[in-house]
Amino acid sequence: HELMHHLGMTGHAPSELMFLDLMDLQSGMGLATTTWNQFLIDWLPASQIYCRKIDEVKKEAITLTSVDSLSLGIKSIMVTMSNHEVLVIESRRKDYWTTSSTSLSPKEVFSISSKI
Numbered sequence: 001h002e003l004m005h006h007l008g009m010t011g012h013a014p015s016e017l018m019f020l021d022l023m024d025l026q027s028g029m030g031l032a033t034t035t036w037n038q039f040l041i042d043w044l045p046a047s048q049i050y051c052r053k054i055d056e057v058k059k060e061a062i063t064l065t066s067v068d069s070l071s072l073g074i075k076s077i078m079v080t081m082s083n084h085e086v087l088v089i090e091s092r093r094k095d096y097w098t099t100s101s102t103s104l105s106p107k108e109v110f111s112i113s114s115k116i
Contacts, residue, residue, distance in 0.1 A: 032067045032097035035076030035090045036112055048075045064091035067108075068098045084115040 038044035050062055057079060065073030067090050077089040089109050 031099055034088070034108075034110075035067055035078075036086075036088050036110075039076070039078075044075065048073065049078055050074050050076070051078045051080070053080045064089070066091045066093040066095050068092060068095040070096045081111070084113055086112045088112060 035044055035049070039049065048065075062074060062077060064077070065071050065075050067075055075090060079087040079089075081087055087109070088111070089107065092108050
């Protein structure tokens with residue numbers, strides 16, 4: 001957790017995501033970090049992000065691979081809502097990076113704002 005701050009992750013945000021993220025609580029339910037954080041430090045390849053502007057969104061089925069998994073596949077849907085806001089959708093299921101036997105929520109949705 002503390003090392004990740006030096007890599008540029010702010011941590012403790014976007015909010016307390018049920019302690020699923022290493023940056024929320026290093027002894028929480030999962031050791032993976034959000035796809036947004038992975039994107040910021042270039043750990044998430046573009047091939048694993050489905051990204052669209054809000055006016056380009058249409059009805060379609062997208063299968064998300066869990067952030068907690070080592071498997072390849074789309075791990076994040078990012079929708080640009082404005083020039084400073086992104087909606088992030090990701091899947092969290094018990095897998096390689098999960099540290100708890102507690103069942104995880106299958107979806108995690110949060111908004112990121114770069115407006116200060």
